[in-house]
Amino acid sequence: MPAKPISLGHMHFDKRGDAVKYLTYMLHRYDLGDRVSTEDSVILRAALEHHQNSTDKIGCGISYFSVRSADFGTRCFWVNRPDGTTEKFSISASIRG
C-alpha cells in the first residue's frame, strides 16, 4: 500500500507514521499536567479533527489541550471543553482517520 500523506495545520507529513511519531514526540516533550502550548494546539486540533469520532471528542468545543496520565501508567493528550468536561484521545486513532 502506498504511503498516505497527511497535513496537520502547517505541518505536512509524507507518511501517516511520521505524523504519529511527531505527535508521540510532542506528547513526551511535556510533563504530566502540562497545558499544551498554543503552537502545538493548532496541530493537535487538526489531528483531532481527523479522529474517527471527532464530533464526539470535540463536543461543545475545545478550550485547551493537556497532557495527563491515562490507564496503566501511560500518558495521553486530553481535550478540555468549555463546559468543564474532558476526554482523552489517542494519537493513532486521530491519524488513522
Place this chain on the structure above:
Amino acid sequence: MSLIDLQSWLLQEGVRDDLDTITRLTVRNELDNLAPDISVQSDEPIDWPRLLLAGSILARSDQRGDQEAALRVATAAIYLTDDQALKDAAAVLMGKLSNFRAITLATDRKLVAADLDGRLGIALRLEAQRREMDSSILVQSSGSWLQVNDFQQRFWISAAGDSWLSASAPTASGKTFLVLQWLIDQVIAGESRVAVYLAPTRALVSEIETNLNGILGNAGLIEVSSLPLAEKYKTARAGGARVIFVFTQERLHLLANVLSDVLSVDLLIVDEAHKIGDNQRGVVLQDAIERATRANPKLKAVFISPATQNPEELLTDAPEGVQTIAVDSDSTTVLQNLVVATQVPRKSKLWALTLRQHASELPIGVLQLASTPAGLKKRLAFIAAAVGERGGTLVYANGAGEAEEVADLISQLLPKLESIDPELTELAELARKGVHQDFRLAPLVELGVAFHYGNMPSLLRLEIERLFRSGKIRFLVCTSTLIEGVNLSCRTIVVRGPRKGKGHPMEPHDFWNLAGRAGRWGDEFQGNIICIDPEDTKAWPGGVPGRARYPIKRESDAVLDLGDGMADYLANRGLSDLSSLEDKDKFEQVGAYLLTTFMRLGSISAASLAKRHDAASMAKLDQTLGALAEQIEISVDLAARHPGVNAIGLQHLLEAFRAYRGNVENLLPAEVASNDSYDRFVTIMERVNEHLFLAFNPGTRIRLYALIVVKWLKGYSLARIIRDSIDWHQKVDKSFSLPQLIRGTMELVEQVARFRAPKYLSAYMDVLHLHLREIGREDLIDDGLDIGTQLEFGVSSMTLLSLMELGLSRMSAVALYEKIARDDLSRAECVVWISERMSQFQAMDIPAIIIREVRARLTLSGEATTQ
C-alpha cells in the same frame, strides 16, 4: 540516730514485714481474677498505730522510696481497717504528703467519713489548716486559692518573673492541669498578650485546645486557636482579645511565615519538651523555639517534660542575661505497682504474679485465665482481660494491626452487656460514618473495648480517650503513639515485649514514660503495671527495665555527636544525584538546620550549639558548610521559612526552574477543581524528588500520593477517600484487606497529605515565586492561602476554612461542608447556615458526636463575639 538513718532503718528493718504484708494486701485488692490466697498468713495482727507513726516519719523525707512507703501505709490504713480513728490518721498522713486529692478521693468514696477536720483535736486541726494554707496558691485571674502538691507549688512560685523555666515531673503529678491554669492566669491577669503552647502532636494540640476552652468556659476573655491565623495575632497585638495559640512546631513556623517573622510571642510553653530529641522533628522544634526567641528576645519560655534526668538542659540556649530555673520532681502521688506475670509451670491458664520493689520481689498471687492463651497475642489479650476486668485497663500492642486484633480478642472474653451505653453507641456511629461501615472499632466500642493509634482522625481519638477516662471504655489497646505525646493515664497497664515504632526494643525511659501512666491521681490510689514473661529475652532483651528517667538531648546534638557523619553527608548533599544519598533520615533535617544557621551567622562556631561540641569538629563543619553556602543564592530568610528543608536543595530547585524550557505556567500547581490538578501534583512531586529532596518515596507511589493530596485538598472526608479506594480495588479486581486498607488510607492522609506534602510543596512554591519574580512574572503569584496551610488542614475552599476557624475538627467541618452548597462562606455566614439547620442535622445523617462538637463550638464562639 539522725532522721535520715531512722527513715532508712524503718524502711529496711523497722516496719519491713508489716509493709510487705500491707503491700501484698493492697496490691491484691487491685487485681481481678486472682486464685484464693492460700499462702501462710502471719498470725501477728498489723500494728497500725506503729505503722502510721513510721509513715509520718517517712513522709518527712524527700526520697521517692520513703514517700512511697508513707503513701502505702496511708492507703492501706484507709482500705484495710475499719477503725475510723486509724482512717482519720491515714488521711492526716496524706495531708503531710501534700496529697490533698487523695484525701478528697477517700472522702468521696466514703472510705473516710466526711468532716475530717471536725474530728481532729484543736492542735491537729490547726496544724492541718496551716499545711493546707502552706500548700495553696493564689490564682490571680479568679482570686481563688488552689490546693497543690509540692511540685505544683514549686512550679507556680518559680514561674513568676521573666526567667526561663524547665519543669520535669512524673506523669501523675498534675502538671498539665497546673500549667494550663498558670497560662490562663498569665494571659488574663499578666502581661502576656500572645502566648503559644507548643505540643508535639496534632492529637495533643486538640486535647490542650479542648482543655483550655473547658477551663475558660464561655467567658470569651481569651481567644484559643490551633490555626495559624494572622488575624487573631494582629488583633491581640493591637489591644484586642488576647490569644493563646496551641500549635505543633510546624504550625508555629506557618504562623511565622504568614507574618513574615514579625512575630512577637510573649510567652512560649513547650510541652513534652524532651521531644526536642526526636528524630527528624526534634530539630524543627528547636528551630521553632529559636525562631520565636529571635523574633522577640524578651520572650519567656517554659518547658515541661515528664520525668526527665536533666530538665536544665533545655535552658542552655536561653538568651544571654536571661535567668533560668529548673524545677525537678520525682515525688509520688499515686502508688505504682510493678507486677510481673510468669506462667505457672505446665499450667497455661495460671500465671504467678510478683511485685517488684526496689530491692526485693513480693509474691502477690496467681491469676486465673478463662481460656488457654495459645500464641502471644492471645496471651496478652487474655491476661489483660482477666487481671484488669474492672476496667481502666490499657494494653500496649506493637503496631496498629496488632492493636486491632488484641482488642478483638479481649472483646470476645467479656460478658455481653444488656444494653449499650448511648455514648458508646454514638462513638460507634462516628466510627461507621466517619471511617467505614465495617470499621472494626465500631462493634468493639459497643462492648466497651477500643483501640487507638496515631493516624486516626483526632475527633475519633479524643472521644475514645474521653470515654476511656470516664470508664465507659474499659479496655483500650494502644500503640507507641501513646508515648509520642498523648496525655492519658490508666488504672492498669498490661505489656509484653514493648517495641517503639517499628521493631526497636523500648529504652528504659520510654518504657517508664508508658508505665508511668499507671495510676490516675485523684481517681485512684494505685496504678498497676503488668509485665508478661519477664524472663523471656525475646520479649524483654534487657529484662523488665528498672525505673528510669528520660535523658534530654537535642536531635541536633545527638547527630553531631555521631562524629564526621554529618560533615560527610553535607559534602555529598551538594551533588546532584539525590537517590544515592545515604542516611538521609538521620542527617537531612539537622543538616538543613545547620546550613541555615551557618547562612545566618557566617559560622556554626558562633552558634549556641557550638558550646556543646568540640571546636575541631565545628571547624570541619564550618568548612563543609562554607563550601555549600557559596553555591547558594537563596536568601537565609527564605531558607528559614522551611525548617528541615535543605537550602542547597532549594537552590537546586531554583536552578531547575531557571533551566526549564516549557511554559512557566506549567510549573504552577493547578487548582484542585481543575482537570489538570492531579497530574500537576504528580509532576511537582517528581520535581521535588529530583531536585529538592527525595521526599515522596518510593517514587513508584507518587501517583497514589498525588491522588490523596488532591482528594484531601478538595475537602473529601476520610470516609469518602476510603470508599473511593475500595471502589478502585473492586473495579480493577484487586484483592484487599479492609482493615489494612483503612489503616493505609489514614496513614497516607496523615503522613503524606498532612506532613510531607505541606512541608515540601510549600518550599516548592516559595522557590517558584522567587523564580517568577526574577523573570518578571509576578502576575502568576497568587496571594491566597498558602499550600502548606491548605494541606495541613485539608482545605481549599473558604467555606471549609471558615468552618475550621470556628474551632471545628476537620471531620466535623467536612461533614457539614458536604451539605453546604456554597464554597465561599465567611465565618459569620457559616454560623447562620448552621443555626438555620441545627435541628435538621440528625435527619441529614450527621453523627451525634459531630452535632455535639458543632453545638459546643458555636456556643463558645457565639458568646465570644458578643463581648
